[in-house]
Amino acid sequence: MKIARMRTGRRVSHGVVEGDEVIELRGSIFTKFRLTDIRYPLSEVKLLPPTDPREIWCPGLNFLDHLEFAGSVLGQETPDVPKHPQPWRKGRNAMTGHLDPIILPKDAEGEVHYEGEAVAVIGKPCRRVSPEKAGRYILGYTCGNDVSERAWQGSDWTFWRAKGSDTFAPVGPWIETEIDPQELDLNVRINGEQVQSCNTADMLFSFAEVVSYISQHATLRPGDLVFSGATGVTTAIRPGDTVEVDIPGIGTLCNPVQAEFDSSAA
Amino acid sequence: MKIARMRTGRRVSHGVVEGDEVIELRGSIFTKFRLTDIRYPLSEVKLLPPTDPREIWCPGLNFLDHLEFAGSVLGQETPDVPKHPQPWRKGRNAMTGHLDPIILPKDAEGEVHYEGEAVAVIGKPCRRVSPEKAGRYILGYTCGNDVSERAWQGSDWTFWRAKGSDTFAPVGPWIETEIDPQELDLNVRINGEQVQSCNTADMLFSFAEVVSYISQHATLRPGDLVFSGATGVTTAIRPGDTVEVDIPGIGTLCNPVQAEFDSSAA
Numbered sequence: 240m241k242i243a244r245m246r247t248g249r250r251v252s253h254g255v256v257e258g259d260e261v262i263e264l265r266g267s268i269f270t271k272f273r274l275t276d277i278r279y280p281l282s283e284v285k286l287l288p289p290t291d292p293r294e295i296w297c298p299g300l301n302f303l304d305h306l307e308f309a310g311s312v313l314g315q316e317t318p319d320v321p322k323h324p325q326p327w328r329k330g331r332n333a334m335t336g337h338l339d340p341i342i343l344p345k346d347a348e349g350e351v352h353y354e355g356e357a358v359a360v361i362g363k364p365c366r367r368v369s370p371e372k373a374g375r376y377i378l379g380y381t382c383g384n385d386v387s388e389r390a391w392q393g394s395d396w397t398f399w400r401a402k403g404s405d406t407f408a409p410v411g412p413w414i415e416t417e418i419d420p421q422e423l424d425l426n427v428r429i430n431g432e433q434v435q436s437c438n439t440a441d442m443l444f445s446f447a448e449v450v451s452y453i454s455q456h457a458t459l460r461p462g463d464l465v466f467s468g469a470t471g472v473t474t475a476i477r478p479g480d481t482v483e484v485d486i487p488g489i490g491t492l493c494n495p496v497q498a499e500f501d502s503s504a505a
Numbered sequence: 506m507k508i509a510r511m512r513t514g515r516r517v518s519h520g521v522v523e524g525d526e527v528i529e530l531r532g533s534i535f536t537k538f539r540l541t542d543i544r545y546p547l548s549e550v551k552l553l554p555p556t557d558p559r560e561i562w563c564p565g566l567n568f569l570d571h572l573e574f575a576g577s578v579l580g581q582e583t584p585d586v587p588k589h590p591q592p593w594r595k596g597r598n599a600m601t602g603h604l605d606p607i608i609l610p611k612d613a614e615g616e617v618h619y620e621g622e623a624v625a626v627i628g629k630p631c632r633r634v635s636p637e638k639a640g641r642y643i644l645g646y647t648c649g650n651d652v653s654e655r656a657w658q659g660s661d662w663t664f665w666r667a668k669g670s671d672t673f674a675p676v677g678p679w680i681e682t683e684i685d686p687q688e689l690d691l692n693v694r695i696n697g698e699q700v701q702s703c704n705t706a707d708m709l710f711s712f713a714e715v716v717s718y719i720s721q722h723a724t725l726r727p728g729d730l731v732f733s734g735a736t737g738v739t740t741a742i743r744p745g746d747t748v749e750v751d752i753p754g755i756g757t758l759c760n761p762v763q764a765e766f767d768s769s770a771a
Binding site for chain 2: 396458
């Protein structure tokens with residue numbers, strides 16, 4: 240089942256996507272809901288990030304083939320293979336939806352890169368769950384883009400703006416609830432050309448392991464998001480580009496890239 | 506004016522504190538509200554953290570007399586005096602209210618310390634505001650405790666659990682809207698004994714400067730919290746302790762300290 244969050248007129252609601260339609264639902268996607276008779280063509284609703292999370296978690300280095308690249312961005316040696324996740328919090332202010340623009344800050348000091356990732360959506364509160372049971376607390380999976388300004392990532396003490404500037408967290412288009420999260424192909428395309436390709440089978444720590452690890456000290460809540468981590472080597476996005484994060488079986492998150500309007504130049 | 510957020514029965518509302526009473530209000534504390542005729546004795550309401558923020562920001566090292574200590578915690582040389590804030594995000598999962606317990610994780614590897622701080626409460630959305638104008642976007646100030654597990658702070662890649670474990674962000678008891686934020690005395694007491702004393706005049710970057718800096722890349726929203734940063738050298742808290750963060754003119758945030766129940770020992 241594919242669950243979307245959408246704005247229709249002034250109303251925000253959830254719905255179930257079937258083909259090119261979305262059926263509005265009543266109730267909570269985390270507890271109990273029923274379908275209504277209200278159907279919209281997908282093309283006529285504004286898709287929002289599928290939840291309004293309390294926290295957005297990323298696992299730190301989670302693909303072997305990203306280690307060397309990450310070391311070079313941070314101006315450090317290639318890091319050792321991590322023995323456990325190294326979670327960090329991505330900014331909620333950065334969230335943006337399917338088809339919304341990624342805005343390149345006018346004062347960015349380096350290149351801004353895509354990082355296509357799969358994203359787990361927490362379905363139930365969890366605290367101190369085991370890796371074996373963590374999957375039960377996940378509602379489903381969606382696509383995300385951990386947009387990153389590489390100069391700030393190397394120079395700042397934290398990722399607050401390198402990965403947390405406004406619009407640097409596109410998420411969507413919807414949640415797929417019935418899918419094997421550790422067998423997902425993931426492709427990133429810029430202007431239709433494939434630039435990144437991986438499979439979540441190669442995650443060093445599975446979604447269940449990452450969720451379990453975080454839950455030892457921080458309660459996860461329904462709607463919280465947990466990114467997979469990035470893979471490989473990434474490249475810059477430019478104004479006018481279109482970035483697609485495509486996970487067959489889930490869907491495609493598509494975002495145009497814009498330059499920030501520079502009012503000081505007006 | 507002192508604005509509190511409270512639970513009465515099943516209802517959550519805001520109120521204005523006058524003496525030992527709180528007067529319930531209708532409307533939004535961020536836009537327009539009016540007082541009702543409903544009054545409660547302060548002793549009969551459960552005070553909650555005064556807002557439900559989208560982000561909790563901390564400025565990084567922001568007092569000269571904390572630099573050497575911070576370096577020792579991180580296992581590094583004493584850091585240089587920062588040239589600008591180094592913001593980081595504290596976990597919303599960690600928030601807890603006045604009189605709620607700070608719970609020491611059963612698997613903490615080091616000491617857990619208090620860090621008494623003043624906290625700005627954002628009142629209006631702001632993006633790219635100047636330091637001169639940033640004060641207009643701040644509704645008022647409250648007390649906070651940046652509770653920190655010192656071993657994790659040194660060993661982990663980020664502060665996700667060192668400063669973001671559940672209950673590690675007590676905030677309250679209420680917001681004071683009419684006060685000079687850069688002339689606040691701040692005292693921390695453990696079991697009545699003073700252990701920390703400072704004045705916000707010694708902040709390296711004022712609240713307005715920190716808010717302005719963050720707003721260059723991340724939109725701040727009504728209710729978001731911005732901590733002052735910690736001062737001096739801190740010490741451990743133990744189960745059974747009571748920690749008070751007292752800012753004359755605002756109020757006193759008081760939290761008992763408890764050990765986490767260790768179900769594996771049961």
